[in-house]
Amino acid sequence: MKLYLKIWRQEDRTSYGKLADYTLDNVSEHMSFLEMLDMLNEALVEKGERVVEFDHDCREGICGQCGVMINGRAHGPLSNTTTCQLHMRSFKDGDTIYIEPFRATAFPIIRDLKIDRTSFDRIIAAGGFISASTGQAPEANSIPINHETAEAAFDSAACIGCGACVATCKNSSAALFTSAKVAHLALLPQGKEEARTRVKSMMNQMDSEGFGHCTNTEACEVECPQEISVLNIARMNYEYNKSRILEK
Amino acid sequence: MNAKIPEGKLSEKWSNYKSHAKLVNPANRKKLDIIVVGTGLAGASCAASLAEQGYNVKSFCFQDTPRRAHSVAAQGGVNACKNYKNDGDSVYRMFYDTIKGGDFRSREANVYRLAECSANLIDQAVAQGVPFAREYGGYLNNRSFGGVQVSRTFYARGQTGQQLLLGSYQALMRQVAAGRIQLFSRHEMLELVVIDGKARGIISRDLETGEIERHSAHAVVLATGGYGKIYYLSTLAMGCNGSAIWRAHKKGAYMAGVSWIQVHPTSLPQHGEHQSKLTLMSESLRNDGRIWVPKKQNDTRHPNDIPEEERDYYLERRYPSFGNLAPRDISSRAAKERIDAGHGVGEMKNAVCLDFSKAIREQGKDKIEEKYGNLFRMYEKITGINAYTEPMLISPSAHFTMGGLWVDYELMTTIPGLFALGEANFGDHGANRLGANSLLQACVDGYFIAPYTIPNYLAGELKTGKIDVKDPAFDFAERKVRRQLGDLMHIQGHLSADYFHKTLGKLLYDKCGLSRSKEGLEEAIKEIKMLRERFYKELRIPGDGKVNSELEKAGRVADYLELGELMCYDALTRNESCGAHFREEYQTPDGEALRDDQNFCFVSAWEYKGKDAEEELHKEPLEFTEVELAVRSYK
Numbered sequence A: 001m002k003l004y005l006k007i008w009r010q011e012d013r014t015s016y017g018k019l020a021d022y023t024l025d026n027v028s029e030h031m032s033f034l035e036m037l038d039m040l041n042e043a044l045v046e047k048g049e050r051v052v053e054f055d056h057d058c059r060e061g062i063c064g065q066c067g068v069m070i071n072g073r074a075h076g077p078l079s080n081t082t083t084c085q086l087h088m089r090s091f092k093d094g095d096t097i098y099i100e101p102f103r104a105t106a107f108p109i110i111r112d113l114k115i116d117r118t119s120f121d122r123i124i125a126a127g128g129f130i131s132a133s134t135g136q137a138p139e140a141n142s143i144p145i146n147h148e149t150a151e152a153a154f155d156s157a158a159c160i161g162c163g164a165c166v167a168t169c170k171n172s173s174a175a176l177f178t179s180a181k182v183a184h185l186a187l188l189p190q191g192k193e194e195a196r197t198r199v200k201s202m203m204n205q206m207d208s209e210g211f212g213h214c215t216n217t218e219a220c221e222v223e224c225p226q227e228i229s230v231l232n233i234a235r236m237n238y239e240y241n242k243s244r245i246l247e248k
Numbered sequence B: 001m002n003a004k005i006p007e008g009k010l011s012e013k014w015s016n017y018k019s020h021a022k023l024v025n026p027a028n029r030k031k032l033d034i035i036v037v038g039t040g041l042a043g044a045s046c047a048a049s050l051a052e053q054g055y056n057v058k059s060f061c062f063q064d065t066p067r068r069a070h071s072v073a074a075q076g077g078v079n080a081c082k083n084y085k086n087d088g089d090s091v092y093r094m095f096y097d098t099i100k101g102g103d104f105r106s107r108e109a110n111v112y113r114l115a116e117c118s119a120n121l122i123d124q125a126v127a128q129g130v131p132f133a134r135e136y137g138g139y140l141n142n143r144s145f146g147g148v149q150v151s152r153t154f155y156a157r158g159q160t161g162q163q164l165l166l167g168s169y170q171a172l173m174r175q176v177a178a179g180r181i182q183l184f185s186r187h188e189m190l191e192l193v194v195i196d197g198k199a200r201g202i203i204s205r206d207l208e209t210g211e212i213e214r215h216s217a218h219a220v221v222l223a224t225g226g227y228g229k230i231y232y233l234s235t236l237a238m239g240c241n242g243s244a245i246w247r248a249h250k251k252g253a254y255m256a257g258v259s260w261i262q263v264h265p266t267s268l269p270q271h272g273e274h275q276s277k278l279t280l281m282s283e284s285l286r287n288d289g290r291i292w293v294p295k296k297q298n299d300t301r302h303p304n305d306i307p308e309e310e311r312d313y314y315l316e317r318r319y320p321s322f323g324n325l326a327p328r329d330i331s332s333r334a335a336k337e338r339i340d341a342g343h344g345v346g347e348m349k350n351a352v353c354l355d356f357s358k359a360i361r362e363q364g365k366d367k368i369e370e371k372y373g374n375l376f377r378m379y380e381k382i383t384g385i386n387a388y389t390e391p392m393l394i395s396p397s398a399h400f401t402m403g404g405l406w407v408d409y410e411l412m413t414t415i416p417g418l419f420a421l422g423e424a425n426f427g428d429h430g431a432n433r434l435g436a437n438s439l440l441q442a443c444v445d446g447y448f449i450a451p452y453t454i455p456n457y458l459a460g461e462l463k464t465g466k467i468d469v470k471d472p473a474f475d476f477a478e479r480k481v482r483r484q485l486g487d488l489m490h491i492q493g494h495l496s497a498d499y500f501h502k503t504l505g506k507l508l509y510d511k512c513g514l515s516r517s518k519e520g521l522e523e524a525i526k527e528i529k530m531l532r533e534r535f536y537k538e539l540r541i542p543g544d545g546k547v548n549s550e551l552e553k554a555g556r557v558a559d560y561l562e563l564g565e566l567m568c569y570d571a572l573t574r575n576e577s578c579g580a581h582f583r584e585e586y587q588t589p590d591g592e593a594l595r596d597d598q599n600f601c602f603v604s605a606w607e608y609k610g611k612d613a614e615e616e617l618h619k620e621p622l623e624f625t626e627v628e629l630a631v632r633s634y635k
């Protein structure tokens, strides 16, 4: 198929960017979206033009490094699918496709479609862990965890940190990302000890990074490749209020 | 080369080592700097553990955050001999399975230690909050993996690597917050700095600004993962590379088992020219899936239309006692044999069927969905096919490198002060790795071994003082890096780095892949030399010296073009078949690998001798005191 691409090109963090037009022929429906960009870049190399920079690594939907806005939707037209797992069979001959970076104040653009998501790292560093140093662990089966709890903790822990939730949210809120970690750890007996301080410092960090507040539009859940539920956000608020009340 | 295996009985060696390892006084630890390149399971766990002890750690990765290291992609599980299932598992049995699985080409002492530390890793991970699968009573659950007859694999649905990695990433970030780890993501190590024979630092490139930086330390750890991406089409991530270890190799660190590359039997088949990746379908699927091809050659019917009696369950037929759970090397080779004989299925006739109809009939769809739901979903996302109603199509794909930097029992390379951990070292897996053993190895290296052996080395470094980045060795290394980058940018040919990468990959699949021959390897060596010459004439890298993915790729491909040649030499000089290394000249009448213990019971370790000079082969003899060398049979 033949495609008309409008791709965001921007030199660096401080310069202005704009959409540039490209036409790409002979795209096969079996190709993944990123393989389509590879094909474009291959053609740009031949012409000696600077390639379109985009982030990606595993190309199997688990590392969370890929992610662009495709026709205004985070990770493209399919729900709950990373950009790397999107295939060209979702498009048709003659389509015009707008490709832009994930946009949020807390995600500065580095170049073209590459963004800086280290704000997520700092949220984790603020408390998204259990303080268990190497060598201190007791026998694993000494604390049974019922099947449902373990499964629920897994559901929250499955987040890949791609940032689609932020990109799709009209407030650029990182509530889904942050709450998934808060819930994962608060559900497990090992994580309960630090639950009170964790939720506060992670939420404070989230705010200070410039992410917006959650107004419960639930758009994030639709785009999340791991189908992380917005119930995590409710849980985070519950944990937060609990910690405030217990403080008093 | 001295492997430094401690004295004593096999079961006591590691305890002996630990009781005698030198310690560094807590007050002195903050005077010692350690560089850890890599934030996968091996790197993150090592960095976190050393920082917890009080050392200054600098941690590097090329991704935008440490949490994306390719360990994240491991699906199936991690082995540990907890014997929770009471099915006869023990440290010894796990040790034996691993040695046998590796076709008796690994060190007894290392493998024993791996098994010994395995139980502790599960404790560690659970304490960090890794949500492993649980039974209804609340206790941890297990499943079985290829090559063994007990159930010792712990798993977190199909995302075990991700969950383990998040555990160590979080431990790492805790130390970042505590100020004991400095994090350098989007940084690529481009050179190792050696001063007076010791590893003293690295030169790295900031992948955003393009800045070339100097970092010094008293010890350098490479935990940079495997180089299976050399085949281009593989189960690895796009950025996985051999550059860090290759550049260390050129600075004097030996490489061992270089051509021992595991080809995984169950990945999605190639379907077209532009494909960049072969996605793995976890081996755990083989617990319930049955592998078959049509008995008739070139059968074009849809798999569902082929009646039971016209299907050849070739693994069950050839290896009745292990059946679909035969080890990876054997399963992959058996698949290739059937495909080459014209029984392949799918559009390109390059696949075999992995069929769940029997399991679904017997256990119900719900049970199968609970065990493998995310894998079936992933299969559908990529292929558009619902595998609950028809077989998955799978084929072999390059996956894991048993080879890597040669290390001694302390995980130190032949350069003092340079350590290699995880998939980046050669080692515990011999000539073939058992499924679910490498997450384990990466974690054990980082959490439990390096935290003893690195301080043991550092104890001798207390008087060294800060390492100065103005040392002439840093000038020299930096100049070399700048020259290489400049040279690559200036070629101004017309072909992309990917073109060369793909060409090399195809060549290696054909001649240094699942099966190898003297003739093919000799051809490959010539062809790689020619391809390398073309690379330096015809490559083109547009753009500037800042964010430039073409430049990053070109540097990696330049290294692959040298490493690939060494792989072929390594395979050519090993006149036997063992594990993943199958030389067509050395096989039994029924097509099984023919090992030669008389002449090849050693590790091949290669020493770099300079540009265009042939590498020198060193042999580390493998001595087996505890196990008897046996023919590895899974029949």
Ligand SMILES: Cc1cc2nc3c(=O)[nH]c(=O)nc-3n(C[C@H](O)[C@H](O)[C@H](O)COP(=O)(O)OP(=O)(O)OC[C@H]3O[C@@H](n4cnc5c(N)ncnc54)[C@H](O)[C@@H]3O)c2cc1C
Pocket: B037, B038, B039, B040, B041, B042, B043, B060, B061, B062, B063, B066, B068, B069, B070, B071, B072, B073, B074, B075, B076, B077, B078, B079, B160, B161, B187, B188, B189, B190, B223, B224, B225, B226, B235, B236, B237, B240, B241, B243, B244, B280, B399, B400, B421, B422, B423, B424, B435, B436, B437, B438, B439, B440, B442
């Ligand atoms: C798809 C897949 C599935 C797997 N499934 C399983 C499984 O179920 N069970 C199992 O036991 N094993 C499995 N494995 C194998 C296992 O995941 C790996 O062997 C293991 O995770 C390797 O960990 P590592 O820490 O050594 O390397 P990695 O996790 O690959 O980390 C490498 C790190 O090095 C960094 N790096 C590399 N080069 C440079 C450089 N030049 N400069 C700076 N940084 C650099 C990267 O940024 C990264 O942080 C699987 C492997 C794959 C590919």
Ligand code: FES
Pocket: A055, A056, A057, A058, A059, A060, A061, A062, A063, A064, A065, A066, A067, A082, A083, A084, A085
């Ligand atoms: S590239 Fe890893 S999730 Fe898309």
